[in-house]
Amino acid sequence: MSIKSSTFARKIQYEMPLRPEIFKTMLVQFKFNNYKCFKEETVFNVVASNYYREKMENLIQVPQYALLRTAAVYGANASGKTKLFQAFNFMREVVQTSADKQSNNWQKSYAPFLLDTYSSDHPSVFEVVFLMDGIQYRYGFELNSERITAEWLFRKRSKEIRLLEFDGGKSIYYNEKYINSKIIKNLEEANMFRINSLIVSSLSLWNDTLSSNILNWFRRNNVISASLNTMAPRILTALELPKMKEKMINFLRSADLGIFDVTPNEISIDDLPNEIRRMLPEDAINGPIVSGISISHKRYDERHLPSGYVKLSLEKDESYGTYRFLSLAAPIIDALENGSVLWIDEIDNGLHYDLVRSLISLFQDPEINVRNAQLIINTHNISLIDEADLFRRDQIFIVKKDRYGEASLIPVSDFSLRETAKVGKLYREGRFGGVPYLEKLGKNINK
Numbered sequence: 001m002s003i004k005s006s007t008f009a010r011k012i013q014y015e016m017p018l019r020p021e022i023f024k025t026m027l028v029q030f031k032f033n034n035y036k037c038f039k040e041e042t043v044f045n046v047v048a049s050n051y052y053r054e055k056m057e058n059l060i061q062v063p064q065y066a067l068l069r070t071a072a073v074y075g076a077n078a079s080g081k082t083k084l085f086q087a088f089n090f091m092r093e094v095v096q097t098s099a100d101k102q103s104n105n106w107q108k109s110y111a112p113f114l115l116d117t118y119s120s121d122h123p124s125v126f127e128v129v130f131l132m133d134g135i136q137y138r139y140g141f142e143l144n145s146e147r148i149t150a151e152w153l154f155r156k157r158s159k160e161i162r163l164l165e166f167d168g169g170k171s172i173y174y175n176e177k178y179i180n181s182k183i184i185k186n187l188e189e190a191n192m193f194r195i196n197s198l199i200v201s202s203l204s205l206w207n208d209t210l211s212s213n214i215l216n217w218f219r220r221n222n223v224i225s226a227s228l229n230t231m232a233p234r235i236l237t238a239l240e241l242p243k244m245k246e247k248m249i250n251f252l253r254s255a256d257l258g259i260f261d262v263t264p265n266e267i268s269i270d271d272l273p274n275e276i277r278r279m280l281p282e283d284a285i286n287g288p289i290v291s292g293i294s295i296s297h298k299r300y301d302e303r304h305l306p307s308g309y310v311k312l313s314l315e316k317d318e319s320y321g322t323y324r325f326l327s328l329a330a331p332i333i334d335a336l337e338n339g340s341v342l343w344i345d346e347i348d349n350g351l352h353y354d355l356v357r358s359l360i361s362l363f364q365d366p367e368i369n370v371r372n373a374q375l376i377i378n379t380h381n382i383s384l385i386d387e388a389d390l391f392r393r394d395q396i397f398i399v400k401k402d403r404y405g406e407a408s409l410i411p412v413s414d415f416s417l418r419e420t421a422k423v424g425k426l427y428r429e430g431r432f433g434g435v436p437y438l439e440k441l442g443k444n445i446n447k
Contacts, residue, residue: 025220025340026060026067026131027374031140034124035090036083037407039113041125044084046071046374049394049413058364058392060372062131068395070363073378073409074385074427075399080407081378082226084399085345089223091126094143096218099201107196110145115405123149132217139200139214142168147195153214163210166199180208220338222331226346231327232315235293236264238330248329255355257322260309261296295322324350332359339371347377356381360390386424393423400433 033041048059048066059066075081090109097103113119127140135155142150153164155178165173172193174184183206187193193202203211224230238244239262252259266289293314301307314323328344335342348356356379362368363375378399384390394413401407412423412432426432 025217025338026062026372027221027341027376028067028129028131028136030088030091030129031127032087032091032125034112034119034122035087035126036111036113037080037115037401037405038083038087038409039116039119039406040408042084042087042407042409044071044088044397044409045411046376048392049411051413052392052394055364055389055392057366058395060374063134068374068392069369069372070360070375070377070391071395071397072360072384072391073376073397073399074380074382075378076401079401080399080409082345083407084409085223085225085343085376085378087126088128088221088343091128092218092221092223094126094141095198095201096215097201098148098197099205104196107145110143112145113406130217132213137214141198148198151199153200164199172199178210179203180206183208220340221343222335222340223343224328224331224345226349228323231323232293234327234330235262235314236290239264239293244330244333247333248326251329251333252326255325257325258297259295259322259326260298262314262326263294263296263311264290265292265294265313266290292316293326319350321350321352325355328359332362335373335375336362336369336371339373341374341376343376345378346380348379348381353381353383357384357387357390360384364390382424382427385427386422393417396423398427398432 027046029046030044031041032038046068048068058069060069073081073084090106090111093109094106098106110124112122112124123142123144125140125142127138129136129138131137135157138152138154138156138160140152141148148166149168151164151166152162155161155163161175162173163175163178172184172188174181180203183203187202187206193199200211200214204215224234238248245262249259249262252262294311295314295318296309296311299307299310312318314326331342331344334340347359351359360375360377363373385396394411396412398410398412399407400410410432415432417423417426
């Protein structure tokens with residue numbers, strides 16, 4: 001089994017006619033190095049392969065190439081699947097917060113590769129290629145544990161144009177046609193560019209149009225972790241929006257969970273013990289306290305006729321799967337409505353196989369996903385690969401780690417496979433890597 005020589009042979013022009021579709025927040029490629037378990041340059045490219053003509057509805061046709069609607073990342077435990085998502089989220093957080101003195105703490109979450117004597121003392125590089133309003137941009141930066149050491153921004157239609165570049169020195173190149181020169185000059189004269197802040201982030205604070213749009217592109221990439229601690233805040237935030245709450249409830253009903261309403265569980269301050277009340281901030285005493293989330297189910301009498309509703313605690317009475325699905329409802333609805341990019345870590349965690357498959361299918365259905373949202377997931381569920389009508393081969397990526405702790409990412413489309421090859425079977429056999437070696441598991445327990 002051989003690797004094709006060039007991943008970038010994947011750019012193509014299909015015979016499909018272009019439709020008047022929306023290309024506002026689409027991801028083309030994410031590239032990075034020296035972050036957590038990824039030492040060498042890692043490229044996550046969602047440009048469709050020119051080797052496959054199957055499942056064309058899984059693609060979004062844009063000028064000059066086609067993009068994947070969904071992508072699935074596979075690999076063994078501790079191979080680096082979640083770290084790939086964390087790498088993009090780290091870049092996203094640096095862009096959004098580095099210019100804000102109050103929330104700028106990216107140095108605390110910066111994590112270079114530590115398993116050799118070289119990487120920890122050298123910078124990390126992050127770069128993303130994306131479409132914004134139909135135009136392709138390439139934006140990236142280089143940093144170490146203390147400062148931004150380089151930053152660049154390019155724009156491409158027929159050819160690539162340099163818009164902004166900083167090489168770590170005192171001078172900044174900028175294209176006055178696209179970057180507000182007055183803002184740049186004022187910030188330079190006031191010495192307001194800090195060594196730990198990105199130029200694009202700083203310009204956005206002063207309402208430079210292009211820089212603000214780039215920050216908005218990153219904001220519209222939503223990275224959902226599998227952590228239980230993030231679920232309740234996400235649900236409560238969504239429930240504060242009446243229209244979103246209504247859509248969430250309809251979404252839950254369509255998932256056959258028997259849920260008819262979701263509400264914050266509020267209690268009066270007077271019902272709290274005195275020792276708890278003394279610990280609360282003063283402004284909390286003026287209103288109700290949210291102590292959790294309530295789920296309403298239908299109740300029936302002895303003849304199985306409807307007899308009102310009963311409220312149960314999401315945290316205490318519902319399954320983990322219900323909790324997880326509810327936490328994903330608003331991000332999924334938001335992505336489909338706004339045509340944004342949604343990254344879901346361990347999508348199958350707590351969810352039934354049929355439900356996971358249906359969620360993926362929502363994004364792959366052009367009649368539902370009319371705004372061209374993209375879904376990026378990682379999962380252990382090999383059965384999804386076995387589904388003949390779900391994924392193209394170029395939608396499947398494998399993360400594997402070598403004996404030195406270095407992770408790498410390879411799309412299945414880079415392997416030369418027969419048209420009739422069973423991808424799931426080959427993955428189980430370890431032909432792509434990314435599966436655990438378990439032959440010695442438990443052999444020395446009784447020694």
